[in-house]
Amino acid sequence: MVNITINGKLVQAYEGEMLLAAIRRENIDIPALCHHEAVEPYGACRLCMVEITKNEWDGWKNHVTSCLYPVEEGLIVNTHTPTVIELRKTILDLFLASSPHSTVIKKLAAEYGITRTSYEEVPDSTDCILCGLCTRICDKMGFSAISAVGRGHGKEIAPPLKEPPPDCVGCLSCAYICPTHYIQFTDNGKERTIWGKKFKLLRCEKTGLPTITEEFAAYLIKHREIPEDYFKINDLSHRRELALKMGQITQWGREA
Amino acid sequence: MKQDFTTIPSIIARHPRKASSLIMILQDIQKEFNYLPEEAMRKTAETLEVPMSKVYSVATFYNAFSLVPRGEKLIRVCVGTACHIRGSKVIREQFENELKIKPGETTPDMKYSLEVVGCVGACAMAPVVMINDKYFGSVKTSRIKQLVGKG
Amino acid sequence: MKARLIVNPNLCTGCRTCELACSFTHMVGGKPGLSRIYPLDGGFKDLYVPVVCLQCEDPACAKSCLVDAITRNPETGAMVLDEQKCVRCMACVAACPFGCSLFDRINNLVVKCDLCDGDPACAHFCPTKALEYKPIEEHILKSTG
């Protein structure tokens, strides 16, 4: 264990964990839009920045992204200094200019007292804040179907050649993980569409209810060695089947 | 410009078959075809076992790559600091007017492409224009018609 | 693995206390969550089977999870799903051959039995001892004896 001070309170943190985890365990609310436990920290949104210092630093202070900074013995962390708040406000103000219609951004900005951006709204703005969560989760899952395209202010997230991505299996993880709900998809129970690619959903042979996409199941069968049979019925039918099997065994026991 | 894609595998084969060769392969392809044909990017992804999305990401991140065919003559107007204060903006505009295209575009006859570049490292001769691999220093607006003609 | 959740359908009356106990133990935002245990029709008269995760030796849920959100708790032996890591791709829900990874539509969460960190509420509240959480040795002794 490592001893650190967060906002004046002495707390213990686990060796190797990032400051953000320790801060959140203390129920201190700091925003972090590009952070998700499933992927490596990235440090793009800069909202989780905090002030750090140590007694032996002679008053020298540093500002770091807490999602990326590992805890250190004796670290003194302040999550809401005037400078840190000013920085968060500026970042949210900038986000509000680049994604003026995002409800998530609007709400978060309002929490910091900003209702309208003080900057020029970016033309052709979208709700995408380029946090990179979608591409990172897609990489982590092993598909790498989408990526960042271009750079700088013109950067966007897209499939290769901006065509329906061949490597996408329609798992929707990107859409789920997107902090601003920018990634759109449709799912009518038979068919799913995301990134312009259409997927057929597997259906339970017993109930007819949809499960995952055919492509996703095929991937799990091939790369994760899940038996093909498992995907024939849905979870409800699996449970019913199990109950009936165990019921049969119990019944044999009763009869014996 | 070559449209014979059969050379692609041999270009890729010049480099070690590992992910770190990606940029170098794309550079060689760009040199050969003047742009990155889709097929070449796919073949590269396949050979190096790198996801196509990564190839596309790299291809769009770096200035050196073009996803559309470029003209026979690539005119690069240097807009580095030294060139900027010695009037490269006017030079760029004169090329735009002369060729009737904007930077990043190619004339419909595929003869010229116009680009601006951060600095070509010939700052002492500012303003500088590069036409294909040739440098032209101390460029004056009056020389632009002539430069378009040669190069 | 020190203890195991033992299901004895012979003793189950289908009272569904286990479901309630599970639901209330796994609160989401102060409201009862989806139960991870279901007493289902065993196919015979007065025969109910409480279906709950078997905490498999070679679990399909963990194998299918591409973000490694399902791992075994070495203390309890339970396969535990880390909600913070889960990205709702539904791979485990589709892959579990016993249907014991579930999707909680109301709270938009994938859930599965975590043996309540070593004190499963279902067993605790089961009025008939159809569900018992027992040390492994005792259970092995009984079944072999």
Place this chain on the structure above:
Amino acid sequence: MRISTPKQLKELQKKFQDRDNKLAKKIIVCHGPGCLASGAEKIYQEFKKILSEKKITGITLEALKKTGCHGLCEKAPLVAIEPDKILYTHVKERHVVDIIEKTIKKNEIIPELLYVDPQTKEKIVRYPDIKFYSHQTRIALRNLGHINAADIDDYIRVGGYQGMVKAVTKMTPEAIIEEISKSGLRGRGGGGFPTGRKWATCRKVEDDTHYVICNGDEGDPGAFMDRAIMEGDPHSVLEGMIIAAFAVGARDGYIYVREEYPLAVINLQIAIEQAREYGLLGEQIMGTYFSFDIQINRGAGAFVCGESSALMKSVAGEVGEPRAKYIRSVVKGLYDKPTVLNNVETYANVPLIIEKGADWFTGIGVKKNSGTKAFSLVGKVRNTGLIEVPMGTTLREIIYDIGGGLIDGRPFKAVQTGGPSGGCLPDTMLDSPVDFDSLTKAGSMMGSGGMIVMDDRTCMVDVAKYFLSFLVSESCGKCNPCREGLYQLYKLAIKISEGRGEEGDLEKMEKLSDMIILGSLCGLGKSGPNPFLSTVRYFREEYLAHIRDKKCPAGVCRELIRFEINDKCDGCTACLMACAYNAITGSKKQPHVINQELCTHCGACVTVCTRNAIDVF
């Protein structure tokens, strides 16, 4: 042939020196970036043609030499005659015969090709007598203009690889690091981090693999020192890298070269092959257990790849996105292995420090800033070119003594150093010394060495806008403050330059700048607001003129200016021809008129007018 003992190298050097001494005269045709852009290749070919046709006694083709940048690019193309140290400027193909017939054969000087001192109007024969050269001290650029870059023998002749041989055969890695630390050598790429400390940290990391990388991604616009070294003296870079590799225990090295520098790639490649042939690269160098080889990676056009973590990603074939550096790349760099990354000029300094010792090096320059620094002196200065001066030299000495003052004798306004991360310093700072610490204190930075001189016709708002536009297009786009913050800063600069600025805009920009510096992930963002901050610090009045009076005092910002033709116009029609918008009318030998409706204020007419007949308001 493999060189495996120090003695062997000495013998070789002697042999090459003797061969060289036999040449009565040497003709140096500069092939630096400036000369190449001015037709140096044609001049070289002409010399080659005539020399092979004429068969002059004592002057064989060996006497003709292509070298790297000689320095005085403004007067390109340059031809030097050695050992007499005669420098001919603005040489054209037609002069070649003359040079051979007169200077080579008869030792006659050709006055019209000589450099003319701008102050005294005196013609100067020998280049060491030209102030541009006499005020310099060349270490990193020591061989430029003297040796053939494509010939390792020529490098060995001037003492090349002596430092490396000494390091590998006579010194321990610890002793090398100690020597470099003692020399006080600081990173010439701009940051000024102590090189010795960097190497020491890297060596200490326990790992079976260490890497050495040379940053040749000279991205700062207005800088070409590294280009000149890589093109003109590639072996000095290799030698420095070999010493670094031996010191930190690396087996593989990479040189990352900007894509805009094809000749640098060619010359480095030749150098690497020659070094391998001599056994100076490859397995068991100098008969020791030390093996090291170098590979070239061409950059693909991304300024951000000058940042160390982005560069390493690019070497690995990925998108050059920087990563947060709470773990330094010296510890976890390329492929997560401990990596030493230094720039071209730093490596070029290393062999001499090892050969001559740290004390020699600390004897040059000033305290905590030992040695020299190379600059590309460009912009509105008379003698543009490549220079190297001891640390601590004042800006005034550089601009007025070496640079010869400003073009057309116009007033000095500012000098920009440090590229897009640096700043603009006004005339009040002219006497401040040029070193890492003084420049940073003044609100600029050393940077890689671009030094751009600006006169009164340069608008500081426009300069800030220029750098911001550069950074907006070069930002990788990963983190919000850099991607969105610099974009908004750029938009505000445009607003001011177009005369739409309001009270409070400057304060808003200053606040935003502070937040970008505080919040950005990498050096690009953290230093991105510097060009704005330094111009607003020293030239606030000029900003206010744009905001309050809607005027651009320098006559640059198009929305705020107007061109008019005055009575000096003699109707030469040059402006009329230059105007792409048909805004100028008038017949030959009659005064012309600008139609203000059609005029876009591009300034093309001003640049062609030789009569000073166009006023800017």
